[in-house]
Amino acid sequence: MTHMLRCPVCGEVFNDRGELTCPAGHPGLLRAVYSEKQLILRDEPGLFRYAGWLPVQQIPETMSGPVTFRSDGFAAEAGLSNLWIGFSGYAPERNAHIPTCSFKELEAWPTLERLKETGCGTLVIASAGNTGRAFAEAAQGMDIPIILVVPTRSLYRIWTTRPAENVTLIAVDGDYSDAIAIADRICELPGFTPEGGARNVARRDGMGTVFLDAAVTTGRIPDHYVQAVGSGTGAIAAWEAALRLIGDGRYGGALPRLHLAQNLPFIPLVSAWQAQRREIIPAIDMPHAEEAIRDVHADVLTNRRPPYAVAGGLFDALSDCGGRMYGITNHDADRAGALFEETEGIDLDPAAAVACAALLVALERGEILEDDCTLLNITGGGYRAVPEKYPVLPVEIIQPQEMPSCIAELHHV
């Protein structure tokens, strides 16, 4: 094995058999420990260039991967001299080839590959958008069956660029939480397995490739890392990638400062962190959650149960890196996103626009200085160019009478 897993609670190190939690039952995010201490790049076109620090033995074929480029236009408007864009999306002129247009595809490929290698059954994913689309695309690319559970009103976001024969798509009346509830019940059936979200090392280390790509491209760990967060998994991944790069020794010895943003009025992570509290208290940090979620443009950022308090989670990452958090209005996000599109020529996912606005606020407040080396994680974008190159095929939902009977029964209760 090229890697082992380590529990942050008991410190035990053990072989990876696809676990999402410590076999002794400890709460805490397991971490992959790689036998390669210095990062060796593979000759691959996509994210598997970083396979040395991904929990997989084999490499599926994909062009999907992060790219890093120096910002000219947006940096000049913001007043920054050393701004780098980590881009996950579709912009072939920038060598960015993620057809589903978000960094969720960086999670999907290693997660499915790890699942295949550890033989853990059929993956079940609940999603309201980007995650579902990413897993559908990767499942098709790797020829692995998956089950996707999606709220009916989010179905329009589930499309692929090749016919999705491997995807069983189940539509659920209700919101994302209802989809999660159905997915959880399917996972109780034999042969099905949850993807595990932040608990899955393949998801985190897949997202961490954005940070690795930036460090490899610029030759160093940046001073600042800016991202819009829903669960915070991407930010935890950046922190872990930075720790590994410090261990490598060639990229610097200091952690980046994390600057993370959510979209007002739904900002539980901002609220809890600003109170310096490890616990999210729903009544304080997300009052009127349903209404607040409805008012948010970047709805991929509206996670009600983020891995914040858990050992190795977002609170620990923010504490270790000296974190700052920002609540961003729809208006400010839209403006910053438009400025980015005008200056860099890429249309953005609404969540990435929130990150652009957060960068501008951080500058205004003097949290980031003009010459600081800054990595802005543009987590999604380039949607407009996809249909010029690829067919955009809606994934068809499975009718209750076509479902395996064990699932159909669950679906109706």
Ligand SMILES: *Cc1c(COP(=O)(O)O)cnc(C)c1O
């Ligand atoms: C999911 C998502 C995010 C938030 O990522 P987390 O890891 O959940 O914090 C940000 N931007 C885009 C485009 C996303 O799809």
Ligand SMILES: [Zn+2]
């Ligand atoms: Zn343990």
